[in-house]
Amino acid sequence: MAEARVPTVIADELHIVYRVNGARTGKGSATAALSRILRRGSDDAKRGVRKVHAVKGVSFTAYRGEAIGLIGSNGSGKSTLLRAIAGLLPAESGRVYTNGQPSLLGVNAALMNDLTGERNVILGGLAMGMSREQIRDRYQEIVDFSGINEKGDFITLPMRTYSSGMAARLRFSIAAAKDHDVLMIDEALATGDRSFQKRSEDRIRELRKKAGSVFLVSHNNKSIRDTCDRVLWLERGELRMDGPTDEVLKEYEKFTGK
Ligand SMILES: Nc1ncnc2c1ncn2[C@@H]1O[C@H](COP(=O)(O)OP(=O)(O)OP(=O)(O)O)[C@@H](O)[C@H]1O
Numbered sequence: 001m002a003e004a005r006v007p008t009v010i011a012d013e014l015h016i017v018y019r020v021n022g023a024r025t026g027k028g029s030a031t032a033a034l035s036r037i038l039r040r041g042s043d044d045a046k047r048g049v050r051k052v053h054a055v056k057g058v059s060f061t062a063y064r065g066e067a068i069g070l071i072g073s074n075g076s077g078k079s080t081l082l083r084a085i086a087g088l089l090p091a092e093s094g095r096v097y098t099n100g101q102p103s104l105l106g107v108n109a110a111l112m113n114d115l116t117g118e119r120n121v122i123l124g125g126l127a128m129g130m131s132r133e134q135i136r137d138r139y140q141e142i143v144d145f146s147g148i149n150e151k152g153d154f155i156t157l158p159m160r161t162y163s164s165g166m167a168a169r170l171r172f173s174i175a176a177a178k179d180h181d182v183l184m185i186d187e188a189l190a191t192g193d194r195s196f197q198k199r200s201e202d203r204i205r206e207l208r209k210k211a212g213s214v215f216l217v218s219h220n221n222k223s224i225r226d227t228c229d230r231v232l233w234l235e236r237g238e239l240r241m242d243g244p245t246d247e248v249l250k251e252y253e254k255f256t257g258k
Contacts, residue, residue, distance in 0.1 A: 006064040006099070008182050008213040009085055013094035016055035016077070016084050021048070054080040056237040057094070062182075067204060067214040069228035069245065071221075071252055077237040078217045082184045085215070100181025100212075103128060105171060117148055117155040117162070117170055124174035138177045145203070146173035147196055169196050176203045183207055184215040201227050221249055 055077045062068055070078045083089045085096055086104035111120045121142050125135035146169045148154045148162070159167055175183065185204075204214050204227045218224055224231060224245065231248035233241040235255075241248045 007061050007097075008064050008066075008099045009060075009062040009102070009215075010097040011058050011060050011081075011085070011094070012097070014055055014058045014081075014084060014096060015053070015092040015094050016080050016089055017092040018052040018054055018080075020050045020052065053092075054237050055084065055234075058234070058237075058239045059094075060232060060239065060242055062213050062215070064213060065208055066230055067208050067216065067228045069224035069231040070215060070217045070234065071219075071224060071231055071248070072234035072240075073256075076234040078234055079186055080237075081234065082186055082215060082217060085182070086184060098182060102182040102184060103175065103178075103180045104184045105175040105186065111159060111167075111171060111174075113160040114158055116158055117143075117146075120159055120170065121155075121174055124171070125177065128175070128178050130178060142173045142177045145176065145199060146170045147199075165193065165196075172200055176200070176207070179207065179210045180212050182213050182215070184217075186217045187219070197223065221253065225249060 058077075058081060070081065072078055080089065082104055084091065085098065086102045087096075087098075088104065111124060115123065121139060122132075122135055125138070125142075126132075130138075143149055143155050146166075148166055148170055154162065154166065159170070162170070172185070175185075201223070204216070208214055214227075216224065216227060228245050231241075231243065231245045231252075232239060233248050233252055241251055
């Protein structure tokens, strides 16, 4: 008999709306801000608030052990959906339920550019809830995995001296050092070189085995194909397709003309 599948994330008719203040007048002055406050209570349009409806009625259930790719054109709502699952954006309507703590690993993850790579490993580890001892034990592994020191002693230099690929590799390595209930990766693999991508893909497979779920946003269909068994395709905020990787990518490639 098949084992019972354990849900890790459930999105139920989820809508996410961004509100952009004062977008219509283009004025950012104190008087404009004051008049907005004074007009509070009237509707959004009158206060010069513009809405961007980024995710429209998305529903799906993710299960333990799944690696799910998120694909779709630029601006289709992929990052917004991840941020909502991570609890960083409120739902306009609908709900997200998560089993365990979701961790979002974005290209903008909160590392400090002026600190050295070494310090950022510690900072990132603490931010993920690891103890100092756990970080110390894993430190060398994280640095080796990132490959930052392959071309010299870069780990003791500030992060601002890293290329965007090196920085993304370090972020991924820090996040991957911990086993996550739900790990969400936004484009992290796209910036690394081929050998790093290979290592990350292997690590994603391992993380899945340790019973977590992995979400991966990527414009690289090959990365998606190599790591994910299921794909959600978003277009203009709507879930256009949800199914096995091959089936969804086939339709998506038809759509994008590749
Ligand atoms: N902070 C924000 N404020 C207002 N609108 C936003 C904000 N962030 C994103 N949007 C809008 O929400 C929509 C979805 O954006 P999102 O970044 O989720 O798309 P994406 O699929 O991740 O795109 P890409 O592939 O280019 O990374 C877009 O129309 C975008 O302009």
